[in-house]
Amino acid sequence: MSQRMDTEQPMLLALGTDSPMPDFLTDWLCQESAQQKNVIRTGMLDAFIPIPNGHMVVITVPHGDPEQRDRVQEVTLQVPTLLIGFADERAFYPDACVWIDADHLTPHALKHGLTELRACVAGQLRPLLARQNWMLQCRSLLERNSDLMLQLVSCRWRPAASGDSAEIRFDTQQSFEHQLRASAPADALIGKLLDDQFVIVSQNKKHLSEKWVRSHDDDTSFLWTAFLSTPVPLHSYDELGEALQHCVREIERSRMMCSRIGGRSLTADESVVVKDLIRALRNKEFYLEFQPQFDSHTATIVGAEALLRWLHPELGMVPPTAFIRDAEMAGLIRTLGSWALRETLRVWHILNDRGINIRMAVNVSFPEVADPDYADKVLDLLDETGVPAASLELELTETAMMLDASVSLNNLNRLKLAGVRIVLDDFGTGFSSLSHLSDLPITGIKLDRAFVTPLNHDDENSAQRHIVATMLDLSKRLKLETTAEGIEDQSCLEVIHSLGCDRVQGYFYAQPMSVDKLIERACVQESVLVDYASGQQSLF
Incomplete structure (x- = not known):
């Protein structure tokens, strides 16, 4: 039964879903509420539905309960909500007002989240929509108003003078979005x-024509540099893909011009990052892990994606998101990419010598494929190492392919003709993937995890499922091999299998691993797939 609440006085509700909110979290919220003089109520979500407007809600998200997920999603659409959950649940709540990853939950992060939550209640902030919801609302808006302007804003995070900890990066991201x-x-x-x-x-x-987003260029206290595209007219939803592509190209060129490639001298903080990267290459601090890719019908390993890792001597493990963009801006991404490709081909030989013949996938960035000599370099390396072209797969985003299309597409066409597999990565997140898919020199597509992870066999009529089915059907018609990344549970696997996806990849099968672990896994070749004919399931 719903609990009666005073709707005139804003209240902070701290609610659990499949289990009560942990005591330590409730204590943190009570301390923060006391400082802000907020009234706080605690309990289970079901007891407070429906929640009147004007209140703030903090919810610990459920783990794998579809009914509870639906209730939480309804709340996020009704009132400003802060959700706390693990990363694999994030995709189920695209438009939560505020999200905190449970793995990074600290009093500091919670204070940040509550600050944003209060701003939402006060109506001071425009909502920040997830990609799919923004697209839907944009279509609806253009049906009512055909005289709009579109602008893209991109942000380059800058290293802090006091270091570059996860907390500083979290603060920077939150501050920029605010x-x-x-x-x-x-x-x-x-x-x-x-x-x-x-x-x-x-x-x-x-x-939009003014520089309305403040950045490091205006005030050195800011830990970001903002890039704004020139506003372009948008009269119909059909124009959206082309308009976004135009803005992406403009911003990427601006970013490249601001890098050392474009002649700008590096700041002191950036020089530290560049020196760190150069030292890391020299001292062999970078290494590769490999996430297996499985045939969706036999569950045997048919490929592995090479993933770059950096073990910093002082900071420990540095995630790629913390250094890849810096490497691009400093002009070092080609060096990193070349090392990763050579190392991957070396690993192919290690596997092949043990009778493991699988395809090796390597991620390729825009600066690499925009190099006029890129195809020659790859083909020369294949010839030097004796690796068959068909055993190499290059993964690129649509943006990487199209920013300098004349050079990039020429490189990719030559590589495809030589037998190298070319895969469109993060498929579904590009701005014109569907309309231009047949024009791209690719042999396969990789569905982005944002579409894959939320799939659930209990919801056969969900929009998410129809979108994935459409993308897979289109790919089959174009004779493209399909891979789904982000398979996190059995339910998601069953849906992807039923829709006919060729290959699968995700934590439900295997996390990224060392070469030795990959060899061990490939030799076992066990399966987690359901045998739909017999109704039996073999264990992994």
Whole structure:
């Protein structure tokens, strides 16, 4: 039964779902509420539904309970909500007002989240929509108003003078998003396309034409540099893909011009990062892990994706998201990419010598494929190492392919003709993937985890499932091999299998692993797939 609440006084509700909120978290919330003089109530979500407007809600998300997920999703659409959960649950709640990863939950992170939550209640911030919801709302908006302007905002995180800890990066991301939402035009529809890329639609051309996002260029206290595309007219939803592509190209060129490649001298902080990367290459601090890819019908390993890792002598494990962009901006990504490719081909020989013949996948960035000599370098390396072209798979995003299309597509065409597999990575997140898929020199597509992970066999009519089915059907018609990444549970696996995806990859099968572990895994060749004919399931 729903508990009666005083709807005139804003209240902070701290609610559990499949289990009560942990005591330590409740204590943190009580301390924070006392400082802000908020009234706080605790309990289970079911007891408080429906929640009146004007209240703030903090919820610990459920683990794998579809009914509870639905209730939480309803709450996020009704009132400002802060959700606390693990990363594999994030995709189920695309438009939560605020999200905190449970693995990074600290009093500091919680304080940040509650600050944003209060701003949402006060109406000071425009909502920040996830990509799919932004697309849907943009379509609806354009049906009512055909005189809009579109702008892309991209952010380059800068290293802090006091170090580059996870807490500093978290603060920086939160601060940037807060400023973006607070400074946007009042009528703005704001979407988050990537961690560092945002899109805005508004009628206010004058506002968008000014430098309305503050950055390091204006004030050295800011830990980011913002890049804003020139606002472009948007009259219909059909124009959206082309408009976004135009803005992406403009911003990427601006970013490249601001890198050392474009002649700008590096700041002192950036020089430290560059020196760290150069030292890491020299001292062999980088290494590769490999995440197996499985045939969705036989569950045998048919490939492995090489993933770059950095073991810093002082900071420990540094995630790729913390250094890849810096490497690109410093002009070092080609060196890193070349090392990763050579190392992957070396590992192919180790596997092949043990009778393991699988395809090795390597991620390729825009600066690499935009090099006019890139195809020659790859083919020369294949010839030097004696690895068959068909055993190499290059994964690229649509943006990497299209930023300098004349050079990139020429390289990819030559590599494809030589037998190298070319895969469109993060398929479904590009701006014109569907309309231009047949024009790209690719042999396969890789469905982005944002589409795959939320799939559930209990929800056969979900929009998510129809989207994935459409993408797979289109790929089959074009005779493209399909891979789904982000398989996290049995239910998701069964849906992907039923839709006919060729290959699968994800934590449900295997996490990224060392070469020795990959050899051990490939030799076992056991299966987690259900044998739909017999109704039996073999164990992994």
